Amino acid sequence: MTSSPCYCTVLKAASRRLAALYDEALEPVGVNIAQFSLLRRIRRAEPVTLTELGRIAELDRSTIGRNTRVLERMGLVALGRGADHREAVVTLTAAGHKALDEGEPLWDGVQDAIEARLGNTGVMELCTALQDL
Amino acid sequence: MTSSPCYCTVLKAASRRLAALYDEALEPVGVNIAQFSLLRRIRRAEPVTLTELGRIAELDRSTIGRNTRVLERMGLVALGRGADHREAVVTLTAAGHKALDEGEPLWDGVQDAIEARLGNTGVMELCTALQDL
């Protein structure tokens, strides 16, 4: 057997390269891909608690809390308390919706570029493999 | 067109899951997969400067500098100055070699598990796609 590459390292490197692509495209909107993705998840689940958001995004709850607070400082989301006073409830602000609307076409551009580079089968295979990981 | 998933987000999530796998396996050695991977790169290129290491690992030079300093604090690598007094030269310590030797079989185990899960074609397709990104 020839020595295989470290799948984790290869994945991380590709992840960083890809993130840089998206970040550059989203630069005019003032958010990075992690923030944009989080905004989209919030829009889909809104109103949503931090714990639920963490579950959806497969992120540690404390990570979600911190990332959400960054969006709050940016004025893109609002944090409030739910009926259950333990829960922190997240909702999008008008500026948050605007950022999503402005970012969407830019994001689409990157998605299209990637699909063009990998081809339909390539994309399909990639998604299948990532899902199995 | 059905809406496609954000390739970057999917990739990052898979990357985190995978890292957790490797980290758990390497736990007895006391290093995480990022550190283990960096140690392997150092062993392959040793003696090597930080800038060169960053180029190899596709990481920002300041990132490599910091990560290497963590390994230095752990006693796994030694940092010195080269003939060119601007350069910081990295070499493995005995403890660094030991960590690599101990980690290798654990790392192999995770690699094998992944190959078993994806199958030969799956792994091949994944690597091809990641390379093209």
Added chain:
DNA sequence: GGCCGGTGCGGGCATATACCCGGACCATGA
């Protein structure tokens, strides 16, 4: 020999990420 552009490093700043812990709150059972 001294100036000057180029190169390499480290520090500052910001975000992303995870683990652990303590405090607040809720619901249930005694």
Added chain:
DNA sequence: TCATGGTCCGGGTATATGCCCGCACCGGCC
């Protein structure tokens, strides 16, 4: 009612990552 266990959040700590800036050093050119 109230004690108990479970849930949720936030803060502390540590690593990972990138960008920018200033400092030190090197080599070539005058």
